[in-house]
Amino acid sequence: MSDPWDGPAGQATRSRRTQVPGQRTAEPDETGPPGGRPSTSPAPAGAPGERGPRRLSRGRKVLKATAVGLSVLVVVTAGAGWWFYQHLNGNIHSVSLDGKGGTEKADAFGRTPINILVMGSDGRTSEKDCKLGGGCSTTGVQTGSNADVQMVLHISADRSNATVMSIPRDTMSKVPACKDGESGQSTPGYYGQINSALQYGPACQVATVHRLTGIPIDHFVKLDFSGVVKMSDAVGGVSVCVDDDVYDTYSHLKLSQGAHTLKGVAALEFVRSRHGFGDGSDLGRTISQHIFLSAMIRKFKSAGTLTDPTAVYKLSDAATKALTVDDGLGSVKKLIALAGDVNKVPTDRITFATMQTAPDPADSDRVVVGPGARSLFATIADDQSLTTGSGKKSGAASATAKARATASAVPASRIAVTVENGTGITGRASVIASALTGQGFGSTSTANAPSPATSTTLTYGTGRKAAAQTVAKALGLPPSRLKQGTGQDLTLVVGSDWPGGSTYPGASTASPAPADTKAAVSDAHASTADQAKTCAKVSPYKTVMLDGVPMTPAQAYAAARSKPDSDA
Structure with a gap:
């Protein structure tokens, strides 16, 4: 992809050059007398065919003026590119990770994988997020937030494959001692719901996930409600489908059965919906989020998305405004490099999975790390692919892998x-x-x-x-x-x-x-990003309430015909 900031300057330069008047070569009939015969006598001073000092001086003046104009144009367009670059850098909010995520191991060729914790915040820390997320009618704008979405994005050392593992927000875990450098909030450590660690800063959330999984975490990326809206709008909408009518009265997602292109608030409603899909828990939500992200990745990789300067500008501006990142990703150059690494991985080698869980013996509404999860963690930490080179799931490769399971x-x-x-x-x-x-x-x-x-x-x-x-x-x-x-x-x-x-x-x-895929992805709802025909499965249970009556999401859709659909 050409650099969007170089393009305009280059185009303008080429355009101006095509307009520069060259010194014309005289045609025979330009300097001769009527009848077309060339004259054999010298032309009088100032005659049309003269090439004396005055004509040459005027040509030099024209060329000099054109050169000055071109120089000014180059400086102006280069300055605009620099302004744009600085503008994007100024959008980015970055904080230190403080070495909380552990250290990667290089492979035999000195290459290292990349592990990024992607967080979706439920914070209502602005009026805009209060409006989008609700819940501020009595509290007003709030401080602090939870990481209601947590995904570990693993990009292999050789950039041939990637894994996205979701960690349900209801997982119980040990949160280490933390202090948020920005808010000053601190904790000596406790045992609690994993998403609560974000209240003590993104670095604390990273440390908690690292502690739970043993996976080194190099970077983090955090989006809030408005960030999801901006990103979905910037890509021109994301195509998803649902296998039945659905109305989640909590997230307000309302869609008819079939395919839809979701933008803005509709996209936010889809990724937030936990009562519309699965069993109404966070586990069902992770699967629908994987469907949404798979579609977004395909959109990024589709022809034209990353080669259209206007689209690139909108995407870059939205992304840098929407994200909070660690200082290791705190520049446009670094974010572009990361996007390039992700872009190298074919969609059939990007695996989505949800951490296996088991019911928490102390609280039926919470979960703990379940059977198979340690194998999934080890597969990611050891930089093992969950797909083969052809994109198919890899099998158990050795007795050692079986012993690990x-x-x-x-x-x-x-x-x-x-x-x-x-x-x-x-x-x-x-x-x-x-x-x-x-x-x-x-x-x-x-x-x-x-x-x-x-x-x-x-x-x-x-x-x-x-x-x-x-x-x-x-x-x-x-x-x-x-x-x-x-x-x-x-x-x-x-x-x-x-x-x-x-x-x-x-x-x-x-x-x-080699990874034992059967153990690593058993009960992990694994899928790959190339599966374009996968529809989100609407919950068959009475997970929503309408006018105080428990209903299935499909029943709620039928009962709320007057309410417009989310993509209307």
């Missing part, structure tokens, strides 16, 4: 570990316990071992081998360090062979085994 059969959130310090080094048990909680493990406790230990061991009770394997994998412990005991608990004794760090010394650094 087996080890992940017990969710980390359901595993409690007692960590005992047998090294004599103060704080070793706390370091390992923090590493475990950072990877989403449940209750951990620390103590001193009854006696010094030269070797690290993980003892597990009857029927707890799979749980022990999950712990061992998280810490890099070899199978030889596991042993069965008599109780029901898992007890890790840190020996003098592990004097520092949170990963066991000598843990394998070999390339990870």
Whole structure:
């Protein structure tokens, strides 16, 4: 794609040059007498055919004036391009990530993947967002926000594939100690709903997701309600379809069965709808959001979208106004480079998935990390593709991959570990316990071992081998360090062979085994961005209320015929 700022200058320069008058070569009949015969005598001074000093001086003046005009035009158009570039940079709001997201590992060729946390904020921090999101009638403009949409965008080191993993907002997780550098809000850390971490700044949300998944997070991108509206308008609308009539009385999305092109507020209503699709929970919403984003990606990649200067300007202006990013993405140049990386990946190799969940034993309205999620996390962290080069799902490639899936059969959130310090080094048990909680493990406790230990061991009770394997994998412990005991608990004794760090010394650094797609995407509602005919499935349950009566979204649509559709 040509640089949009260079184009106008180049076009103007070429246009002006075609108008520069050249010195004409005299035709035979221009200088001769009537009848067309050339004269053999000198022409008198000032005659039409004269090429004396006066005519030459006028030509030079014309060329000089034209050159000056061209110079001014080049300076003006270049200045406009520079103004536009500075204008876009000035739109961007960026904040520091403070190193909260971990560090990427380079592949054998020195290339590194990119992991970006994409957040959709529910903040009503302006009158515009209050109007779009509602809920401000009694509170007015609010402060703070939650990350109601959280997606980890992974772009492989070789830029051949990408994965987008949604984390439901209802997931319970440990939020680490955080302080927002802009608002001053701080927390010593707590166990709560994962989306609440954004109240302590984007860096805190990044740290929380990194702690839950173990995936390094390099950057973040945050949009609010008005940002979604601006972006959907800038691309000229996004094409989606629904498999039945739907009226979500909460997000106000109202669409008839079939295909629709959504812009502005209608697009916002679609991506916000959690009662219109699936079972009325956040899980159904993530799937419809994947359908929307897949369509948007196809629109970006379609012919003409990124080659039309007007479209590029609108898109660039909208994007830079709509986004809050970390300072690693805080310039137009960096955002363009990121867009280029995404554009390299074919649509059939962009996989969308939703983190597997299980009901929270303490609250039926909340979820915890479920079976298979650890395998999905490991697949992303290890830079493994969820599709083959042809775009088809890859199969289980080795016994090692199968063993990984087996080890992940017990969710980390359901595993409690007692960590005992047998090294004599103060704080070793706390370091390992923090590493475990950072990877989403449940209750951990620390103590001193009854006696010094030269070797690290993980003892597990009857029927707890799979749980022990999950712990061992998280810490890099070899199978030889596991042993069965008599109780029901898992007890890790840190020996003098592990004097520092949170990963066991000598843990394998070999390339990870090929991903077991069946384990990684099992119950993850996986799809690829090329699936243009996929329709969002309208909820068959009574998930909405109309005039105080519970209804299915299709029933509500039929009962609200007088209300215009969202895309009307």
